[in-house]
Amino acid sequence: MRQDTCFFCRQPAGNDGLHEATTFQLDKRVRTAATLLQDTELLGRLSAGDMVAIEAKYHTRCLVGLYNRARKANLEGLEDNGQVHTASTSGVVFAELVLYIEETRQHDGSAPVFKLAELAQLYKSRMAQLGVEVDNRVNSTRLKEKLLVEFPDMRAYTKGRDVLMAFEDDIGTALAKACEQDNNTDAVHIARAAQIVRRHIFGTDRSLLVLSGPEGECSKTIDCLPAYYTEVPPVASNMKVSQVPETRVESLTRDGYSQHTKEEYQWLDNARDVIENKTTADDSLDTSWAAFHASRQPLGIRATCSTVLLPLFQESAHTVAMIKHSLDVISKAVEHLNPGQSPVVTFDQPLYALAKQIQFKWPEKYGEDKLVVMFGGLHIEMAALKMLGNWLQGSGWVEALVQADISSPGTADSFLKAAHVSRTRRAHQITAAALHVLQHRAYDSYCQTQTDQVPLAFEAWCRQRVENIPQFQYWSIVLELELLVLVFVRSLREASFSMYLDALIELAKWFHAMDHTHYARWIPVHLRDMAELPRTHPSIAQAFRAGNFSVQKTKKVFSSMAIDQAHEQMNACIKGDGGAVGLTDNPSALLRWMVAGPEVARSIQEFEIGSKKSDDTRHHDQTTSVQVSFIKDVRSLVSAMEHFGNPFEEESKDLIVLHSKEIAGPSAAEAVRKVKQTGEHQFEAFTRERLVERTKPVDDTITRNKLMVFGTSTVRRVSKHTQKLVSLKQDMELFSRLYIACQTRDGNLHELFRHENQSCPPALSDGGGLRLGLKSDLLPCLEQVHSAYSASPKVTCTIVDGAAIIQMLKPSSVKTFNDYAHVIFIPYLTRKFESVSRLDLVWDRYLSESLKAATRAKRGTGVQRRVVGAAAIPRNWQNFLRVDSNKTELFALLSDALLRSFVQEDKQLVVTNDMEVLSKPPLPDRSSIAPCTHEEADSRMLLHVAHAARNGHHKIMIQTVDTDVVVLAVAVAQTLQPEDELWLAFGTGKNFRYLAAHEIAAGLGPEKARALPVFHALTGCDTVSSFVGHGKKTAWAVWAVFPELTHALLKLSSAPNDIPQEVMATIERFIILLYDRTSTCTEIDTARRKLFAKRHNVQSIPPTKAALEEHVKRAVYQGGHVWGQVLVSTPELPSPCRWGWSKTSEGYYEPLWTCLPDAGQSSYELVSCKYGAVLPTADVASGAEDHTPKGRGCGDACVWGSSTQDSSKGTLSQSKLPKDSRAP
Template sequence: MNPIDFKKCFLCQSEDINDLRDPSKHCGKNNEHYKPYENLAANILELKQLKQLPFSIDTDILNSNYGSLEKAVCHKKCRNMIDNQKVTRARERQKEETIHSPVKTRRMSLPAGEISIKCSTSSGDVDPENKTEEGPKCFLCDQPRGQNCRSGFYKAATLSLDTNVRRAAKTICHKALLRKITNGDLIAQNAYYHLTCLTKLYRQEEKTKRQSDNCTGKVAVLQAQGLAELIDYVESYRNTNTVLHMSELCHLYSARLVSLGIDSYVHTSRLRASILSAVPDLKEIRNNSNNQIDLAFDCDLTRALSEISSHDCNSEVFLLPQAARILRRHTLEKKNNFNGTFPAECQEESVPPILTTFMTMLLDGPSIVKNQTTEEIPSMSPAVKSLSQLIAFNSVKRRTNTPASAPRHLRDRETPLAIYIAVKVYAVTRKECLINVLHEKGLCISYKRLRTLTTDLANSVVAHFESTGVVVPLQALKKIFTTFAYDNIDHNPRSTTCRSNFHGTCISILQFPDRPNQREQEPLSHNAAMNQEVMGKSNVAPLPACYTNLPPIALSKENVDVPRLPVDTPLRPETRPLTETLKDVHEWLTHAFGLLEDGVVDPGTTKWISWAAYYANKFGPPLSPVTPSMMLPLFTETAHSPMMVFHGMNIVAAVTKHLNTGQTPVMVADQPLFTLAKKIQWKVSDTLGEDKFVVMLGALHTEKMLYEVLGDWLEASGWTSLLSVSGVASSGVADSMIKVTHITRTRYMHQVTAIALYSLLRQAHRGYLATTIEDEPLELDAWTECQRDQEPHFLYWHQTLELQLTVLQFVKSIRTASFDLYLETLEHLMPWVFALDHIHYARNLPIHLRDMCALREMHPTVHNEFVKGKFVGQKTGRAFSGLALDQVHEQLIGSLKGDGGIIGLTEDPVALERFMITGPELARIIEEFEITPGNSDRRHHEQYPKYKKTFREDVNGLISAFSDVGNPFLENSGQLISLDTSRIMPNDVVSTVKNITKVGKDKYDEFFLKRVSSSTSPWTSVFHLSRLPLFSAKTQQRKDKSHLASMKEERTQVIKMMLCGHSGRDIDEEVFAHENALSPPSLSSHGQMHKGTKSDILKCLEGDVEDSTSPMPPSPDVVILDAAFIVQSLRPGTASTFQDYTDQVFLPYVMS
């Protein structure tokens, strides 16, 4: 072996003497110059022993004496090849080759002349297709080790390698490679590869991506946008004597590229050259101490350039035509084609990137700010998207010479915004003239074009229905758990010119994917809703006859018995004691009471006081994806007819079979439709029986009924008066809480009331602890039970608090999709429903609970899905925002009536038939456009400081109102008293308060036993009302008795007058002492009239008046004037207006 020439690199011994470095310079402050050579020698010896030394070097000189290396130099790249990291990796590879371990490593290099086959976790043999006499082959080039490749030969040992290879194969469309990797991951197939082959594959992928990006020019434009914004950022530091660090500029540029959605790799030298070429007065400053490059402005050069530009006043104007030509070229090259849908990125993709870049810089200025993270960089604003689309929509190659002609737009220039504006205006107003006016202003497409689009869309939908044989939307997903909602859609126009209403039927589909990207759609893709074969027609094709024709069915008017279910499961939900059920919500009350006691509004985002914000912070955003929802074509038939309900159930069964074969159909309906559906199930049990079809009662309508139960319980108790006095609600809004005209507002009032009552309860207990003389004072729960037994007023308001909390727990079960809590809270609330005579829900809710409890045995798949939370919908990704299925359906109907538009359609049969198909599609298009993509805010709408402040103020105001009339939990009179009127309730009302839950539970148990479980009595037989007296009970006499008493009195007076007239006697003054009315308002007391003259009331004042015979009249303190007499007596004179009469006549007389 040749001796080492220490003037050259002692490792590679090449003739290249550039970049030679002395390792002793890195010995540190200890001046131990031999340490680096010692480490290098140790690494060389170990790599030699492991047979992985990359250089041919005589190691005999590297014994214990390292003096021969003290003057050695080497290349940096050569030294890196034998550093500590390379030794560690070599040591690990040697260990794995020795024991043939299947441990996952980055790459395993095989020694020269030896092939070591590592066993996989699934099989100990190499794949026969990849094994030859020469050893395993590369799965990329099908060549063994060493053939046509001098690089390393490795075995697949990481899952990331399999992922990257699959991605690259799909990107470059390598069909042969895709066939190879379809049998499983590369580790399981014992795949080997050449490093050169894998590198070539990755480079082909990158090349394909670059070619794809360059075809659109998007990446280049976005890079130019980022560079332009960076240059604007640099220009902002002109004349500030600031030194710009190149590393910081690279970081800002990279962050901006990431925010624009492209690769963040930045070539520092090229970026520096681009900045220096764009800003000629920048100079480069090299800092040799830390190898950092800085940029600074040259003051002299900057001053010279500014003087030149100030004298060249036309230079900026000359740039405008150049910019316009560039923008026009890119804009006119961009083509659009509306296919019936608005994808998430449709607005950005409808215009060239260079146009949006220009509009962003024009409107928003530079987006790069110092010390700004990637997340803080704003995305493209809606104004930029809208203005860019309008520019592209109105751009033409050559403007017509006729200025008065109407604008014409090509179809390939129609942007999503132009179509959306026309659809939105048409859906809301249905005014052709308004759309055409906007079209003339260049804001939207024309009405004629809109008519063509809607016709093509409707015909495409009908063609899809006929091709599939089932009426199912194009956007429906297959092999996904699917539910349906069935309800009426009513429209009562307020216009005086409309003479007809609309009462139709709407069926909606709600699907529950397990993951966001779980999509297996119809043969027609979601991106191709338009069918080219049926486009261009002037009329809308009719819907299939199987969808519009209703099958006959008749329901008997006789009593119906509930059939028994073949299950062993209990038909009533298992419940815990009410205190255990409400334990969770009491934690919220304790938390809120503590925050109210602090009295300081926390500006943070953790200490939430409202009910929804507290649980949203506790549970966090939902794990389930958003629930897709869509509508089927509408029906003109009313939803409450047995034939329509029967037809709707058949449609639900057919669509369920088409979308998710094997699933039991599930349909949600409100209370009247639920009753009809159950009767149909029991009549047509062979096709739609309870073992083949699931009917659910809508949870939103159930929640509304529960608030009505609370309203019946609180009516006339003084609750609404306190809401009005506290300023929480106006008097009209407070009264509407009883009848529940607004569900969200009513829910809010009960949340405020619950916290107020709990705070008053805690305050009353504190007062008891402060005044009691007992040795062992009672805790809150024990004291509460004691007070409930003694004070009916305490019992009433504590029962109110319990009822409100139970209803809130029911709502919580929907928000959190807890099926068990849903059934448990309903079971606890059933006695209140029966006791307060809500007969329709008292008849149907036991059937609903029976069906839900029987799901475990009759429909286990549906039960498992419900337990997972798929009995409620998730319209957004916000926390604590689950919605009942019928509420999702109601929102779709609201968008249909508000966005789909029914104005002026009920009187035109042709337009109404057209709307049956186009209405749901128009509502879908509007919803797709208005959805904001990429919205990462997953907070609940109550998790904002302003809402927290308002909620706290309302709670404190209601607590103050309760305290003014007296804390209800401090009442010790033993009476039940109305808060606003202080009216003492009779004993029958007190008895109701004490026994209402027992009465309701007894009625519920009897109903369930006789009519549901054993069916000894018909389900539809007469329901006997409880008629329990409450605060709102009437105490007045019946009208017929009061009328009879009035007639008797009048008859007596007439007889007296007749007798006096015949006998010639004087008529008694008592007859004329008062009017012949039952109760004169000013002279009666509880119907007893005061008989006398009106002047009798002045007798009590005679003693306070001075003697009128005195010569001098007393000086008056107050002068009372009859304004009516004055106006009648004073002439207007020259006054021509009321103001003139007041100033010239009336006021002078009064002041005189």
């Protein structure tokens, strides 16, 4: 036995003695100290389990020394981070705040009330004065709680957004002072304030006021708005319009967009030169998108536009009546200001749709030749940013922005929804510049590899990569979409109408592709209107070409904006903080606000224009601080994306999430490949069918593409409760029909019980799949043969189930797969080498046509990832391990890391690699273990046991947590030499123990040990069902009193070609005894009928003979063919389709439950003719003769009724026919 050593110093007990770990608190404190000290060796030991479970022993001095080192490191860390200084300063400031409150309270004649926000600001300011910077705002809730503890008689009161704090004794004084303020006092204060305001107005320069100066004599009342303005006439007509008016426009296609993108690539090239440090500092003043284009604007600037608001309406805007009334008011206002001009009205998408329907409905008054309806440019930009966010959803873009410290997680996530337009636009500008840099870096790497041939040009290389690599194509589309949005915004900033139309056409295609149906429907209508402008409104078309479709509010370059954006800015002036909140309950106040609001906006606008005396026409991005911030953020994002892995350097055919390396589903790459073509086809079809040819109404349904890139649709599983309910309903229907049928027919119950009542036997199936029992129930039975050990035996070879180790070693303290390999996995196996000279690491293989697919499906599904050393460890480790490809890549990474780090020349390391074996130092003979076609490590480990035994290892240990391995070890142990010992280190934690397979095999005897695998398969394993309500303990007890089963199982244990009849009869008798120990039946169908008469529950009786035969076939395939050839490296396995399995059209295997139809389809008693549903009228007479099977009369279950003949006419009565079969 191995001598106990200290868990920390690895030295024996000595004079101090060793103490055993007995509490979880000790384990927790040791883990905390090890983490603080970053002691990787100690963390590796702790990864094997808690100190109590592994029975760790330690010296007292070693434990105390660990605690002392951790305490010292903690104090040093606090001093380094300034936390000690911060904590002490915080206490001083809080004490000063308490003194301030006490002094204020002691002031004579005052009843102090403190605002919590003001106290928090005082606290923060004082902390800054004392040299402690508080980056975030002070947590006011915690400050309030501390103050309430310090002043027990203080109370906190909530008033709106404010929290007021006052002393309980001062509440009465405060109320008394409030009562002293009466209405007269308020009136005097208001009158004095008015005098001060009037003096200030008349003493101010009049340039900001009305042209003739302020009017001293003013009325105390205002005139009411005219009725034609305030009264909205109702509209009762149906607004459903099927077609748009006829147009002369044959196509909306334009060819100018490519030139605009070239200009955007000029900006990207300029930004790349700055990012890559290829330009001087002076050239970096135009690096950002807006600054670059502003620097190339011509010197001439359009005159600023006048923007005003009309009095507001109280009615809801989203009604036909309100939009129609608005058009009337605007038309009259335009006619009054500029007679003869056609009105131009801009709407957002919902209101635009109503306005166009009004134009279609009443063309004589609101037709397209009477006024121009525009689509709001700001809202188009918002929709485009949301569409771009949909494309980027789940790609890792948000995580890259957070990693680059460009924004917080919440803000970065809001970019997907375009919650803040300008911030979202800037994020995409940064991303576009970063992607362009990454794309060229990938191209540079490609050029360096082309040493023997001339590399492709950059454009040709990009086209080739887009065609072959989905990851490259996806991020190229991201860059393309970002540039498209920026071109559209640039058309507004530069007031370029042709650029506006070119960009809008491309956006419409993407709106179709990404299922933004409202914009996909109405933007083509808007484009059609703009194409018709030269004919319907030539003057407006000329004005738009001159740039007057946008608003120039300032003299700064590159600052024009969409009409709806200018309107939104005016709305912001009158609404302020809260808008109309608080006014809606007071109609009089609301009306005053609606009338005065536009005047307030006008005054603010004139004040802002007059107060800005600067003649600077530069764009606000053309400053050094903005450029420095932009360059810094682009470089940070490039660094973050390269840390995750440059997406343009990906070589696989997979579409991969940037940060987590999750692999998108198979439909994702197809969606990326066809998205552009889909949008173009839909846009062209929509334009042709609804606008040009007008064969479909404009509001006809637009088919959604539902292109899923990184989003996945969740398949909902049917719950067990629902499955049971469905099963009970089927049973109820079956026996109801049987009851009705037996009233008129002589039933054959023996024939009935030969068939299952459902297509899937309830005794074996669980919702159509295998019914999986508890395999571990067999272990107590085996431990009755020979008890388990708690002490570790001395062995020379250890064989490890790699997949089980991965499940056990959780990556709790590491961040990447490389860290997991070197900090947790390799140290764990290194400790195994301390007591053995050979270690075999055996991995599972995962085949596409595995019979265990059903078992793995029950464990749940996960997300496929790309496993590389630098990739982050997934948060949900179990979910990650549910995907076969994830485990395969992880096994390869860990094996490679283990072999690279292994340097012990006196030890032997053997690692499986798919079908092959890797060893260090190389094995002299490995022909018996490689190549190996075993799918599971369960059987492959036994192959390595035999190899190790032949190479001089007589004491071998298998570490596993699977009952299958124990069963196979017992079966193989009786084939080893008498001096060989085969041990199993089984279980984890408190259930960990050592099993002696050779002693269990000796206790069972050779025959029963050889038969054990087939018995284990017959009573339920991963690929064979268990019997409902009858587990392995019951089966073991029956086997003990039914020895005939042993000889039957032995005949099935060596890969038989068929199942002999006498063996099947023995197994049939065994299953009958499994369900009823006192039964004398030898036929299972007869036992089913008798057991049903006793228990009245279909699920409590055994399966039919037909179902049992298929079950035994599956057990023989697993126990006889797969496990029976466990010592053969390349066993010859027959097709599972001959042994109880069937292959689906998708290539997967599913159980073949029975070759007979279920009772509802096979038993004559339950057959009812269905001619009534299809029988033609002319064949009624013949149908009367044909519809009765075997000449017997139908029962009440027949759709014809129990009396099928009309005795008076000799034909079937029309009243007995179903309605759809009667003669007309």
